[in-house]
Amino acid sequence: MHELLQLNLCLLAFNCFALAKFNHYRDVFKTRPSDKLSKQFLIAAWISILLSLALSVVQNNGYGALLFCGYMALSVLILMIFYSFKASWVKIMSALNITVVMLSGLFLTVF
């Protein structure tokens, strides 16, 4: 469950980085993002990626840092596939991603 949360936080972070960019945001929402929105996406991305790194390292020390590098690669690959070939699915993917982050976070908090 820890790994699921770390990976999904990383995926969320890179998704936010992508949506902060004009072209990717336009591909998904068909409109132009405001500067304020781009900035908010960037802040969310940095918080999420740092949280993913912190959780990985706290959980597994040096090994966690290695896992984090792997999570980054996997996240970028997933997003590259979605943004390049199925941009219309990004909304669904994002919703699923946020749900998994919340559920896994809730699970780890409760248990």
Next chain:
Amino acid sequence: MKESFFRSMTWMHTWVGLLVCWLLYLIFFAGTVSFFRDEITLWNQPALHNVQAPEQRVAQQRSQIISGINYLQNAGPESTRWGIYLPTERKPQLNYAYEKPRPEGKRFGGWQEHNINPQTGDEIAQTRDTRGGNFFYRLHFDLHYIDVRTARWIVCFASLFMLVALISGVVIHKRIFKDMFSFRANKGSRSWLDGHNVSSVLALPFHIMITYTGLITLIFMLFPYPALTAYEDGIRGLFNDVSPTNVRTKTSPDSAPLIAIDTILDQVYTNWPDADLTQISIRDPNKASATITVRADTGSLVRDQTPTLLFNGVDGSLIAKTAAQLTNTEVFYDSLTALHTGRLANPLLRWLYFLCGVAGCVMIATGCIMWAKRIRERMKKDQPATIGLKLVEGLNLATLMGLPLATCAFFIANRLLPMTTPERADKEILAFFMTWLAVALFALFKRARPQWILLAWINAIACISVPVINALTTNGNLISYLLNGQWALFSFDLMCLVFAALFVVQAKKIPTHTPAKTPQQRTRRSAKTKLQEQS
């Protein structure tokens, strides 16, 4: 020197990459495959497919070691080396081995192995002679057939070139973060460049880490001078100093009884109460110079040097042990080696390593193809290809399509060669290289788009053949592995099918070879560019 820093870097990236890209592809390919070397070795040994490590694995280790010593005392009392390899999650069988008599002039006589099912205690019959995943592991830095030292020098230089290409690639990639998620399909060279960029950037930390740590693993060959200066016996002296458990005692001709293994194990468990032992090695058993080496698992520590205890095999005294606390330099070297080998990885991290390794292969392959495509695109219709271009195209086809096919041939040979074939393991390797040679000869004469498509189809068929032949020649198949939870075997077969699907996609969709432009196409293209410039 080119006129600007950026152009110099671009020039260097292109040529440094191109010079060794085929060798780098081999190194990356074999390295990526060997992240799963134990799983491949397991697949290559159908007799071990139904063997599982017991649930109380660590609790049984003491009795397994005692049984092993008793077995080896009876089976190979005159042997110079014994080994007891305890079951792990990745290598589920219990293995007792002793070295066979050394032929004249040889330093090693080969192992006589005795595999046991740790759950039943029964001997596992009909294990086949195969190198399994170890072949790819050694190929990764020993390049097979070539003298080991020469091969490692070649690999060292290729790694240096790779590091230069990576750093210069980061410098010349101006939109490294902007283009992070962009892959524009069906755009000719642009698509290949995007593929090259994406595969480089998505695993960039891995690419830099694996190349740098690869150099570090061979650093004492590349840069031996500090050790040569500080130690009278050079590198050997350094290693003896750093790893006292590796020190070899001189073989004595005098006989002496081997100490009761219980005495050794009592000391081991006093030193390491919760030890998960992996291996017991005994040198010169039943001789006055006998030594017993006990190794334990490192767990998920980022550490390559396994915790080791070295005992005198006659009086049972502790000769040496690995230091509990390493110096900063030792930690640096050891953790970098651990990062490279990935032996510490659990299944999740192993798959992530594999994914990044595949990204590395894609990065190199797209780089090779892109160079040839760009040259072709610039050529006029009637302009003959230069020898350099023909060579690059031939090597691209031979390496990029030949290596996966050769790998399939290796696995198919493993299943089809009769069990009684003399030097069977070498024959499997021969099948690998003969297939690769056949593709290389084919590429020597024909290397245009139809040949890429043909070889993509052949690769797809070969990839499908591996699990099919496995199902026909053994008692298991993809579905039974899934139902029985044999995840290593299931993943192996599944990966073959995934790569078959990717080759089908390549055959149908990906133009890996560009014919020279016709004059009309060139005119149309230049007119379009002019229009774009005007608008």
